[in-house]
Amino acid sequence: MSxxxxxxARMFLLAFDTDTNRLTSRSQLGLVLRAAALAELYLTERVTDTGGRARAASDARPTGDPVLDDLADQIAAHRPRAWHRWIGRHERATVRAVREQLAAGHHLTIEHRALLPDRVEPRDRxxxxQYAETVRGALRQSPAxxxxxxxAVLALAAxxxxxxxxxxxxxREYRRTLDELAVYTGPVADAxxxxxxxxxxVAATTATAAGS
Incomplete structure (x- = not known):
């Protein structure tokens, strides 16, 4: 299966531990998926950087991908904002949208359970x-x-x-290489x-306030 x-979508699948067949990085998964969408829009020049802020390109055409097009439409409908602010918006909705997209494309199986969270598994672990190994292999070659x-995938995963x-x-070991790879994402990886x-x-502050 391709x-x-x-x-x-690829970042979502990479977040699975294929040995335990469990989704990892849940607390920041929405942020990672939002960043991946921004990186793709940036790489395809549908979104540009203007003074450290994301701006939709005036001549950008729809990609046909609902997750990417929805984010591009959001950016186009607002004044330019800092990249990290777009990453921090609508996290849960983005996770749901990517999950549904993968299920519709037969890349995920979803078992809905009444009293427990849904069981979600990649169809082709x-x-x-193999893809994860290919991505990791970039750590040991020249970024150029x-x-x-x-x-972009490797830098965002880091x-x-x-x-x-x-x-x-x-x-830690490949910090310099990862910094060089992050350049491909423009401002997105650092955002x-x-x-x-x-x-x-915010989570730490909220927990402290709740415990006081």
């Missing part, structure tokens, strides 16, 4: 595992030789702390790191 083309989409793709040790840090700070 993998979906869109970066958000072998294909997901890396396909831009692979570079910034979004998707451990099924890049472990904490690898983030994702900021969005993750902001969410973590």
């Amino acid at each position: 993998l979906p083309e869109s970066l958000p 072998h294909a997901v595992r 030789r890396t396909d831009p989409r692979t570079a 910034r979004g702390e998707v451990k099924t793709v890049v472990s904490r040790r690898e983030r 994702l790191r900021k969005a993750v840090q902001t969410k973590r700070t």
